[in-house]
Amino acid sequence: MNIKLSGIRGIFKLLNYKGICILCLQRSNSTRDLCQPCESDLPYLHPMQVACQCCGAALAIDTLGANRNAPQLRCGECLKNPPHFEQTIALMEYQHPIDAMIQALKLRHDFHFLNVLCSLLGHYLMEHYQHNPSPDALIAVPLHHSKLATRGFNQSQMMARRLSRHLTIPALDKVCLRQHSGPRQSELSAQQRKRNLVDAFKLTPQGIKSLALYPYVAIIDDVMTTGSTANELAKVLREGGVRRVDVICFARTELAE
Numbered sequence: 001m002n003i004k005l006s007g008i009r010g011i012f013k014l015l016n017y018k019g020i021c022i023l024c025l026q027r028s029n030s031t032r033d034l035c036q037p038c039e040s041d042l043p044y045l046h047p048m049q050v051a052c053q054c055c056g057a058a059l060a061i062d063t064l065g066a067n068r069n070a071p072q073l074r075c076g077e078c079l080k081n082p083p084h085f086e087q088t089i090a091l092m093e094y095q096h097p098i099d100a101m102i103q104a105l106k107l108r109h110d111f112h113f114l115n116v117l118c119s120l121l122g123h124y125l126m127e128h129y130q131h132n133p134s135p136d137a138l139i140a141v142p143l144h145h146s147k148l149a150t151r152g153f154n155q156s157q158m159m160a161r162r163l164s165r166h167l168t169i170p171a172l173d174k175v176c177l178r179q180h181s182g183p184r185q186s187e188l189s190a191q192q193r194k195r196n197l198v199d200a201f202k203l204t205p206q207g208i209k210s211l212a213l214y215p216y217v218a219i220i221d222d223v224m225t226t227g228s229t230a231n232e233l234a235k236v237l238r239e240g241g242v243r244r245v246d247v248i249c250f251a252r253t254e255l256a257e
């Protein structure tokens, strides 16, 4: 795959032309701006990979043996400290080129990447929900207002709106506020992340009212790392009366028991 992520925004502006693969810049010959070879090369989570139903951590073979008869396959950490969410749906591993695509989206506002990733994830979710119960609503992980002002957009909110159109499931706005910004989660250790998130989220009066109508919701985030952020938000949503919370993300970092 000949990936040319740097400067791609300028090239797209020059070309102003759809139908070009966002990764190799050849004609995509596809309904999305991604050619078939580049699409096949993406780091999808392997369908045969056995993962924790809850957090998505890869499970070792001996763990699989020990849990084979369990009603739900869960990793040791999720058995010991059950998260407030029920299930994680991630499409890919957070590695090249997904990491570069998401960074380009956040730092250079390359929405082509967001559109292509939402198209792939939306297609995957449509198939998934043909055989599984689907959530009543989607809720993006909120950004603190200072970060929103700096970046100009919340990528998770944009993702939720696009997935909402694919799935015809409402994306709820302004359900929850992020109360403090603090250091970036990506710069912290797992323990620091948990401390940084204490009381991070608060339901709005509008959120408290609307959650009563949606007993099953999915949190939308671009990348899941330790799951601490999703867990803290899920806790607040559960306290608001939601009975089941799932997490949907483009990619998760490599988690293994």
Ligand SMILES: [Zn+2]
Pocket (backbone or CB within 6 Å): 021, 022, 023, 024, 025, 026, 034, 035, 036, 037, 038, 039
């Ligand atoms: Zn390509």
Ligand SMILES: [Zn+2]
Pocket (backbone or CB within 6 Å): 052, 053, 054, 055, 056, 057, 074, 075, 076, 077, 078, 079
């Ligand atoms: Zn787990």
